[in-house]
Amino acid sequence: MYTILVTVISVFISVVITTFFYYYINNNSIWLAISISVFVPILIAPWITWKMTKLIIKYHSLQNLMSSLANEDFLTGASTRRYFFERAETEFENIRITGEYCSILLLDVDRFKEINDQYGHVCGDNVLRAVGGVLKEIQRPADIVGRYGGEEFILFLSNTGIDSAFLYAEDLRCKINRLDIVSNNKKVIVTVSIGLADIGSVPNTASFESLINLADKALYKAKASGRDKTVAYENQHKSSNA
Structure with a gap:
């Protein structure tokens, strides 16, 4: 699931950057814009993936902790x-x-x-x-x-x-x-x-x-x-x- 999210974010950033270079610099820079739009996602995707993975791991840890607190008596270890x-x-x-x-x-x-x-x-x-x-x-x-x-x-x-x-x-x-x-x-x-x-x-x-x-x-x-x-x-x- 998070891989799809990372891909969507990367594509969105790529489109934004391409649009910026195409409209606000000049038409001669379209190849530069395309190059950047390709390489920028390649560079940032690992960082985003790492951040997303850390957030997901933290979320699941908190979810497991909350589930344990809700379902297990803290003193005896028996179910609530x-x-x-x-x-x-x-x-x-x-x-x-x-x-x-x-x-x-x-x-x-x-x-x-x-x-x-x-x-x-x-x-x-x-x-x-x-x-x-x-x-x-x-x-x-x-x-x-x-x-x-x-x-x-x-x-x-x-x-x-x-x-x-x-x-x-x-x-x-x-x-x-x-x-x-x-x-x-x-x-x-x-x-x-x-x-x-x-x-x-x-x-x-x-x-x-x-x-x-x-x-x-x-x-x-x-x-x-x-x-x-x-x-x-x-x-x-x-x-x-x-």
């Missing part, structure tokens, strides 16, 4: 809530058409307010950053991980039924339990509660939000029954104990 829903809702509709499986995980950092109160907000940020790191570590190519809000995260697992999602969630919970975070020479204990539901838990006509609501109910039960556990919305009979 808006970007998560954009991607996950589309995947949900596709999966419902193809008849495949998918699951939703809602993860909440236990007693996060107490961590902030006892160790400070810097430590709280470190905890969220570390949890985000674990999420990225075990994230599979087709998974979508988002920051749902505050200390809550949401995961969309493609091609994953309730049993596989439960094992995935338990692996995630155990990895987070083993995080080594120290503040003021004290080890910070980090645990999470996880609620999950799969597409089989909702009717065929149900919305994506209804699946999230079921996962949220499972998360509520996980926290109400002692925290640091995973509960699946499968009539809520499957749960882990810390």
Whole structure:
């Protein structure tokens, strides 16, 4: 695209210069005008190309930066809530058409307010950053991980039924339990509660939000029954104990 623009600019400059020499010097200089109109673009085109290339590279860099800022949570590296829903809702509709499986995980950092109160907000940020790191570590190519809000995260697992999602969630919970975070020479204990539901838990006509609501109910039960556990919305009979 920029090559065409450079060519157009060069031709325009060439025509302007040719016209100037033809009309404002004299007719005997037409060959000089033609020569200049040929050689000037040859001389200036590389400079214009270089300038245009720098501008295009800068534009794309800024575009990528803006896209990253808009789509990625700066603290945890997870997708923003808006970007998560954009991607996950589309995947949900596709999966419902193809008849495949998918699951939703809602993860909440236990007693996060107490961590902030006892160790400070810097430590709280470190905890969220570390949890985000674990999420990225075990994230599979087709998974979508988002920051749902505050200390809550949401995961969309493609091609994953309730049993596989439960094992995935338990692996995630155990990895987070083993995080080594120290503040003021004290080890910070980090645990999470996880609620999950799969597409089989909702009717065929149900919305994506209804699946999230079921996962949220499972998360509520996980926290109400002692925290640091995973509960699946499968009539809520499957749960882990810390």
